[in-house]
Amino acid sequence: MTLTVNEAQLGAIRAHGERTYPRECCGLLLGRFEPDGEKILCSVYPVENTWEGAGEFGLGDGEGEERRFLITPDDYRSGERAARSQGWEVIGTYHSHPDHPARPSEFDRGNAWPVYSYLIVSVQNGQAADLTSWTLDDERQFQLETVHQTTEV
Amino acid sequence: MAVKVLIPAPLRRYTGDQESLELEGGSVGEILDDLTGRYSELKKHLYGEDGKLRNFVNVYVNDEDIRHLQQQGTAVQPTDVISIVPSIAGGL
Numbered sequence: 231m232t233l234t235v236n237e238a239q240l241g242a243i244r245a246h247g248e249r250t251y252p253r254e255c256c257g258l259l260l261g262r263f264e265p266d267g268e269k270i271l272c273s274v275y276p277v278e279n280t281w282e283g284a285g286e287f288g289l290g291d292g293e294g295e296e297r298r299f300l301i302t303p304d305d306y307r308s309g310e311r312a313a314r315s316q317g318w319e320v321i322g323t324y325h326s327h328p329d330h331p332a333r334p335s336e337f338d339r340g341n342a343w344p345v346y347s348y349l350i351v352s353v354q355n356g357q358a359a360d361l362t363s364w365t366l367d368d369e370r371q372f373q374l375e376t377v378h379q380t381t382e383v
Numbered sequence: 384m385a386v387k388v389l390i391p392a393p394l395r396r397y398t399g400d401q402e403s404l405e406l407e408g409g410s411v412g413e414i415l416d417d418l419t420g421r422y423s424e425l426k427k428h429l430y431g432e433d434g435k436l437r438n439f440v441n442v443y444v445n446d447e448d449i450r451h452l453q454q455q456g457t458a459v460q461p462t463d464v465i466s467i468v469p470s471i472a473g474g475l
Contacts, residue, residue, distance in 0.1 A: 254474060254475075256471070256473075258471075263392065281472075281474075284472065287438055287439070287441075287470050287472075288438040289438050289439065289470070289472050293474065297474045297475040298472065298473070298474035298475075299471075299472065299473060299474055300470060300471070300472045301470060301471035301472070302470050303441040303443070303448065303468040303469070303470045306468055306469060306470065306471060307468060319392050320392065321392070323471045323473075325473055325474075327474075327475055328475075330475045334473070335473070335474060335475050337472075337473060337474050337475070338473035338474065340437075341437075341438070341439045341471070341472045341473055342473075343391075343393040343394065343428055343469060344393055344394075344396070344428065345392065345393035345394075345396065346393050348473070368424070370427065370428075
């Protein structure tokens with residue numbers, strides 16, 4: 231699996247993570263699925279982290295927005311509508327790991343679907359650092375995804 | 384009774400790349416049973432090991448979340464459209 235992105239899109243994700251630090255940021259990745267399995271990111275769709283309402287969805291576990299994020303189904307549907315208006319689809323999601331490596335957690339894994347890209351940016355002391363992307367395989371295990379970066383904006 | 388179900392992009396690989404299906408059942412639960420009966424590989428992505436719908440998997444009948452209706456017992460009509468919508472959660 232390959233996710234193709236451009237510098238400006240990565241910059242927007244890093245800036246979002248820095249802006250919300252020490253809370254996690256989150257958002258949707260809107261773009262296209264190519265026939266060969268490649269995904270092309272067309273637009274970054276930031277979403278408010280609404281983890282505080284996670285109890286409604288049976289997801290609350292006592293953690294705060296420094297360690298968790300939630301994109302509600304209503305926010306997802308809004309992003310999906312925005313994607314479809316451009317002829318795109320939701321191709322994945324992104325979030326930040328404040329003061330933690332850009333590796334998916336067991337909590338990330340338990341709440342993931344295959345095919346989507348799960349892009350994670352590590353934010354260390356308020357500064358965006360490593361950025362990685364992952365996809366879930368058929369055994370529900372995360373595999374590192376190649377991020378192909380273009381300079382095109 | 385056949386009801387239209389929209390399949391989200393990440394799950395279409397399990398449904399022969401079909402974006403929507405006509406499935407049989409009079410309630411949301413029966414429709415989901417028909418779905419996972421036909422496409423058994425879907426089941427592990429919709430249901431946890433406890434046999435319950437995964438917390439992040441939400442089902443809508445038209446624009447209504449079934450959590451605000453009668454959950455999987457929600458009755459459906461042939462004119463309804465069922466959507467499977469993730470709430471995306473994660474963290475450290």
